[in-house]
Amino acid sequence: MSRPVTRLIGQGVRYATKLRGGGSAFPGLVMEKLHPDFVSEELAKLPRGVVVVSGTNGKTTTTKMVVQLLESQGLKVFTNRTGSNFVRGVAAALLGEMNLRGKLDADIAVLELDEAHAVHFVKRVKPNYALLLNVLRDQLDRFGEIDTTRRMLSTVAAATTGTVILNREDPRIRRIANDVAADTTIEYFGLSEKLRAMFPSDDEMRSGVTASTEQLPDAKVALTGFTGTRSTFLIDGEEVTGDVNLYGVYNIFNAAAAMALTLEVMGQDADRPALIAELAKIAPAFGRGETLNVDGQTLQLLLVKNPSGFRLSLSSASAEDYATMIAINDQYADGRDVSWLWDVDFHSLEDGGVDMVSGVRAYDMALRLEHDDVAVAHVEEDLETALKRFIKHSEGKSMRIFCTYTAMLALRKELAKITDVEEIS
Amino acid sequence: MTAQDKKSLTIVQLYPKDMNIYGDWGNTLSLSRRAQAHGFDTEIIDYNPGDEFLEHADIIVGGGGQDSGQTIIQDDLLAIGDRLKAMAKGGTPMLVICGLYQLFGKEFRTIGGENLTGIGIFDLITEGGEERLIGNIVEESDEFGTIVGYENHSGLTHLGDGVTALATVTKGEGNNRDDKKEGARVHNVIGSYLHGPLLPKNPKISDFLISKAAEKKYGEFTPATIDDSLVEKARAAAIERPR
Numbered sequence: 001m002s003r004p005v006t007r008l009i010g011q012g013v014r015y016a017t018k019l020r021g022g023g024s025a026f027p028g029l030v031m032e033k034l035h036p037d038f039v040s041e042e043l044a045k046l047p048r049g050v051v052v053v054s055g056t057n058g059k060t061t062t063t064k065m066v067v068q069l070l071e072s073q074g075l076k077v078f079t080n081r082t083g084s085n086f087v088r089g090v091a092a093a094l095l096g097e098m099n100l101r102g103k104l105d106a107d108i109a110v111l112e113l114d115e116a117h118a119v120h121f122v123k124r125v126k127p128n129y130a131l132l133l134n135v136l137r138d139q140l141d142r143f144g145e146i147d148t149t150r151r152m153l154s155t156v157a158a159a160t161t162g163t164v165i166l167n168r169e170d171p172r173i174r175r176i177a178n179d180v181a182a183d184t185t186i187e188y189f190g191l192s193e194k195l196r197a198m199f200p201s202d203d204e205m206r207s208g209v210t211a212s213t214e215q216l217p218d219a220k221v222a223l224t225g226f227t228g229t230r231s232t233f234l235i236d237g238e239e240v241t242g243d244v245n246l247y248g249v250y251n252i253f254n255a256a257a258a259m260a261l262t263l264e265v266m267g268q269d270a271d272r273p274a275l276i277a278e279l280a281k282i283a284p285a286f287g288r289g290e291t292l293n294v295d296g297q298t299l300q301l302l303l304v305k306n307p308s309g310f311r312l313s314l315s316s317a318s319a320e321d322y323a324t325m326i327a328i329n330d331q332y333a334d335g336r337d338v339s340w341l342w343d344v345d346f347h348s349l350e351d352g353g354v355d356m357v358s359g360v361r362a363y364d365m366a367l368r369l370e371h372d373d374v375a376v377a378h379v380e381e382d383l384e385t386a387l388k389r390f391i392k393h394s395e396g397k398s399m400r401i402f403c404t405y406t407a408m409l410a411l412r413k414e415l416a417k418i419t420d421v422e423e424i425s
Numbered sequence: 426m427t428a429q430d431k432k433s434l435t436i437v438q439l440y441p442k443d444m445n446i447y448g449d450w451g452n453t454l455s456l457s458r459r460a461q462a463h464g465f466d467t468e469i470i471d472y473n474p475g476d477e478f479l480e481h482a483d484i485i486v487g488g489g490g491q492d493s494g495q496t497i498i499q500d501d502l503l504a505i506g507d508r509l510k511a512m513a514k515g516g517t518p519m520l521v522i523c524g525l526y527q528l529f530g531k532e533f534r535t536i537g538g539e540n541l542t543g544i545g546i547f548d549l550i551t552e553g554g555e556e557r558l559i560g561n562i563v564e565e566s567d568e569f570g571t572i573v574g575y576e577n578h579s580g581l582t583h584l585g586d587g588v589t590a591l592a593t594v595t596k597g598e599g600n601n602r603d604d605k606k607e608g609a610r611v612h613n614v615i616g617s618y619l620h621g622p623l624l625p626k627n628p629k630i631s632d633f634l635i636s637k638a639a640e641k642k643y644g645e646f647t648p649a650t651i652d653d654s655l656v657e658k659a660r661a662a663a664i665e666r667p668r
Contacts, residue, residue: 137446145446145491330666336560337575339620342451360666363659367625370655371454381662 449488
């Protein structure tokens with residue numbers, strides 16, 4: 001079948017699925033069957049090529065940052081915004097962006113891919129740039145081991161033709177430098193020594209952060225300090241200060257990653273003042289520290305899916321100032337195995353306590369909190385009932401809900417009934 | 426004043442740095458708190474490769490690791506193996522999960538054809554499998570009743586004659602794909618593939634380890650009455666989860 005015909009079929013399916021509602025990857029599946037090379041052929045036409053963003057934590061927010069930062073530099077960017085990060089999700093997104101003559105109006109593609117899908121993707125499409133954020137314990141029920149995850153990212157790095165940007169602070173990511181092709185450039189983003197102690201790796205969870213004896217490579221962009229939203233970075237050795245309006249220290253660190261990538265793509269043409277100005281305008285991705293307004297109070301949704309992410313989310317604000325709810329489900333997208341909750345230290349919640357624990361694994365969570373002497377006011381497995389009660393009893397405090405993925409989706413749906421929640425297409 | 430007043434138990438966690446992958450810390454924490462609830466003071470000591478070996482440990486716990494973690498600790502484990510074996514024979518209670526369960530056996534034949542020698546406390550052999558056995562697991566034990574947890578392993582373990590299984594699996598796979606048996610029992614040593622972690626939701630196993638440790642050290646154990654209502658609810662929810 002000729003390409004325009006397949007594409008029009010795909011676009012038709014996309015239109016039809018939109019009418020039916022839901023299923024963002026389905027039209028891509030149809031395209032994949034009809035024309036398997038569709039994605040690689042289309043992406044190969046982009047003048048500045050393809051960027052792949054992968055790693056355990058922070059992909060969605062970092063991808064969003066990269067897109068906005070590249071746009072601030074005047075580029076037209078294609079991205080898989082719906083977070084449907086399969087090859088077919090990319091195909092579906094492509095169909096949505098193409099005009100009816102089949103032209104993708106973009107200079108560069110920035111794609112968020114999870115580790116396993118990234119491996120499949122790079123078999124079809126060689127990325128020009130890869131940004132690899134971290135390898136942390138997550139979804140071991142899917143990937144088996146962290147070392148398996150590291151090997152997946154290593155495959156992505158090996159397939160990258162232009163520049164691979166690595167997290168200097170993550171030893172498993174740093175070692176990927178050995179697997180990069182000889183004529184591919186390697187750049188790093190990182191932290192100043194002072195900040196390093198705030199980001200323990202999984203290996204340092206029990207032992208604390210130990211001084212590395214390894215000589216670390218220079219970072220293109222390093223985060224050197226932050227107070228509130230005001231953040232200082234060292235870019236190619238030059239100190240630059242800007243605002244990052246995102247919740248959580250890990251997001252500020254990922255801003256360093258997004259800037260390193262943007263500067264690498266732009267090269268000599270980089271407009272740094274525009275870059276810093278844009279940084280302040282980036283809003284959180286859905287459920288990643290997204291702030292909603294409920295009856296005049298702020299309610300933050302904080303996606304948690306692995307020990308390091310949960311630890312960093314907890315350390316991002318002082319618990320006593322908030323009413324706190326934790327919602328833990330154990331569907332496939334949440335991680336079926338809830339053992340990881342035991343590698344999160346919850347003592348920071350001891351003073352304020354937890355107002356509500358909910359989700360399918362509410363009692364596992366409550367038991368976990370009990371072991372860290374955190375008082376739990378209520379346990380209610382049903383999310384809808386729990387949310388209502390939590391809001392009602394928040395007593396004028398700002399609210400924080402730490403939630404796993406499917407719990408977040410369910411809570412957003414409930415919240416949409418009482419406040420403005422951005423529609424996810 | 427309880428019977429255990431001023432009595433203390435020392436819990437040693439083996440290789441927390443390299444073998445602590447599925448919330449194994451939860452077992453140590455839960456065991457320590459349970460012992461405190463029974464009236465003991467507790468001390469938790471980390472044992473990592475090269476550390477001084479603590480022969481006065483009252484309870485030993487160990488967890489699972491990445492394959493790379495197992496390689497790192499293997500030499501050290503073999504070096505202290507005879508002492509661990511002597512302690513096991515002498516009645517020191519131990520709980521080993523997943524990776525250390527395998528290495529407490531005689532041999533672990535990896536999928537890559539490598540043979541890792543175990544310390545042989547358990548008469549069992551493990552072979553690396555192609556696929557991982559992953560999912561919620563529920564099993565029945567004569568000693569501990571219903572045990573609930575989560576398994577995630579590629580090693581397939583077969584028990585020899587000198588060892589009995591911990592439990593019979595009612596949901597999930599267990600030691601291997603064939604015999605519906607899970608874990609191993611010898612002396613006061615328990616080996617299991619279950620994490621979740623195991624002890625918080627299975628306090629009967631904690632009570633066993635604590636009672637054996639107390640009897641060995643003080644000649645007696647008087648259990649306290651502990652409110653397990655939260656544990657019961659967490660167990661009930663976990664038992665209902667699909668594989």
